[in-house]
Amino acid sequence: MSGVVKIESRETKEELKALLGREKDAHRYEKLQVLYWLKTQTVETVLSAAVRLGKHRTTVQRWLSSYRKGGREELLLQKPRSGRPRMMNPETVERLSKELLQPE
Template identity: 50%
Template sequence: MAGVYKLEIAESVEDLKPLLRSQKSASDKERVQLLYLLKSEQAKTVQAAAELLGRHRVTVQEWLRLYRQGGLSSLLSHKRRLGRQHSIPQWAQDALNQRLQQAEGFNSYGEICQWLESQLGIVAPYKTVHQLVQYRLKASPKVARPISAQQSPEQVETYKKNSVRIWQC
């Protein structure tokens, strides 16, 4: 008969019930629930189990293939998803972070881009460097404020004292 699965589930219904309750993730719970439905004969076919779980038949068949190949441990194991690689490698990020911690620092993000290219050989767009430094490294270029040569320290102190009084009013 088409659609009837040919799989011997080693665990008993009594073993699957506590295993089902102990699962932390929804994905693992669904996979154990699949075994439970088939073992307890609440679902007689793969299609019926897929409908009860709200999954596509091919997904359920893939789960059963994993169980057939490696048992319960294979069914509940997940591949680590890496995502896209960073355009600036970790070793370069570490070197940049050390350089940002130094007293002289950088004057701008453009200067950081030039430093990356000249010292480390990494060409990175301005936007990438800005996001790396600002959001991931939680740093910023150290730009000194310009001070007028005509400015006297006494006038600065007088201004600070008077401006405090204004804000306290």
């Protein structure tokens, strides 16, 4: 059947459920949720997991690919976000915040 996920989860259902209960970060929670669904056979395909999460199919495929490559550690790794640097340095922001608190 096309789209059926062939992944062997290294964690047990109980371990995944415990990890879900302790996870505070929403993105990491979603990634663990996919593993839990696959382990409990709640979903069978990447597409069905993606639809349940409201994510694109390729996003879930990318998550599972990183899981296959390096396990849970690789899956939950928070890569630094690239982007435009802040226009003001932290000292300037702090000084402006203090000035805004003054009633003058």
